[in-house]
Amino acid sequence: MASLTVHHLRRSQSERVIWLCEELGIPYHLECHDRVPPLMLAPDSLRQLHWSGTAPVIQDGEVTLAESTAIFEYILNKHGNGQLVVSPTDSNYADYLLWFHQANGSLMPALMSIMLGRMKGDSDESPTQAIMQQRINANLQAMDRQLEKLSYLAGDEFTAADCMSVWGLTTFRLFHPFDLTEYPNIVSYLQRIGQRDAYQRAVQKGDPGMSPILSAVPPPTSI
Structure with missing residues (x-):
């Protein structure tokens, strides 16, 4: 019986933790939580698990842990057996660290700011929205340049940095559609x-029937 339990909020960034476990091939138990309309926020069941009140959350024995990057480091170090990480002695170690932290450190905060600003009715030309859009553009341009020369973000081998980075470019666009046509790589x-x-397994286990947005232009949809 798996000691590791992954708590997943449907159509949320906790998708990444399921994917990581599937890539590592480790046993885990999946608990899915549904969003609460009309604002589609996390339910009280997640707040009862951890003060953060949202996903991802994992439980492993007596450990209850939130925050995507903390969970990734925990799983990789405790259960990963050296898979999907880059050694400090490797030449691409700095690239691995940058892209591992870029998603939640730079891209997602800017995307969330734009999305919430639009929900409030802020104009895209407002100073705050314009600054956040510039940050998004800079991040996407840097990623596109990186992927012009490499198959994956840290090199030609898939790593946990990729697991961290993809959700903001795919499932997040169900909430906040944006065009990637300018970024062919x-x-x-x-x-x-x-x-x-x-x-594919992670998406279907966490969100059965959902088609991830892998194209440049997201199809018309709603949450």
Whole structure:
């Protein structure tokens, strides 16, 4: 019986933790939680698990842990057996660290700021929205340049940095559609990701029936 339990909020960034476990091939138990309308926020069941009140949350024996990057480091170090990480002695170690932290450190905060600003009715030309859009553009441009020369973000081998990075470019666009046409290398990368068996399993286990957005232009949809 698996000691590791992954708590997943449907259509949320906790998708990444399921995917990581599938890539590592480790046993885990999956508990899914549904969003509460009309605001589609996390239910009280997650708040009862951890003060953060949202996913991802994992339980492993007596440990209850939140925060995506903390969970990734915990699983990789405790259960990963050296898989999907880059050694400090490798030449691409700095790239691995950058892209491992870039998603939640830079891209997602800017995307969330734009999305919430639009929900409040802020104009895209407002100073705050314009600054956040510039940050998004800079992040996507850097990612596209990286993927022009490499198959994956840290090199030609798939790593946990990829697991961390993809959700903001795919499932998040169900909430906040944006166009990736200007970034052909990112789009090609997403197509490669979409062919991975572990990614397909993770999406269908966490969100059965959901089609991840792997194209440049997201289809018309709603949450």
